[in-house]
Amino acid sequence: MKNPFVYLLIAFMALTSCSSDDDKGSTGSREIKYEITGNYSGAKIDVTYTENGGATTAEATKLPWTKTFTAAADTHGAGFSAGAGDAKPGEKITLSIYQGGKLKKSQEATATSDGMLIANVTTTF
Template identity: 40%
Template sequence: MVQTVKLMKNRLAMYGLVWVLAMVAMACSSDDGDDNAGSREVKFEVTGNFTGQLNAVLITASGGGTSESINALPWSKTITYESNVPTTQISIAGAGGDPGETITVKVIVGGKEKSSTPGTATNSGTIAVAAPSYAF
């Protein structure tokens, strides 16, 4: 059982990373021109009542991809991106929760919330949320 959960977690991470990298390649989101234009500090937040195992796939400060386990909610990660990184994104996937449990993924740039994306667990207890990409 434990090995099955690990295998599922690894598959979710791999699929998520491929999806994030594809979204970054096609990113068309842009800054809205507010007073935080030019900020390269991005905070990702995940909140909610999901009780299963969650995994985050995101773009690193240097533009690569990485996967990170989320062991408890709320969770957050702040990254200051290098000047050559044109865009960033995060996606969250999970399994083992109860149907109807929720998460919300927020992207905060320069101290201002840029997006808030909710997700709800399916009847099988899985959940997947991808926040919109953010272009610097």
């Protein structure tokens, strides 16, 4: 079985390399919520997320999973990734990012025939 952490590392590197130059001066709520929903039935999903420029890891042991934080004034983007290696083929998860209670972006992933379930989503604000 392939190691899901390799995929999470690649996804996290993509998250942290995003440029936010086009979003300087944007306004709006600084309340950010990450959410994972779906029908995944395995033991845990490994989650890596950015919070005010720093990377944090967590485990989601049941769905739905959420993380809410207030973004710093100099933070102009958010993103997270999730992965599991014990999913049943066809199981799905959806990663969503909300800003001020409004959906900014979401991404769905479906488990492969070998049980790999990997997703990532990023947005700017």
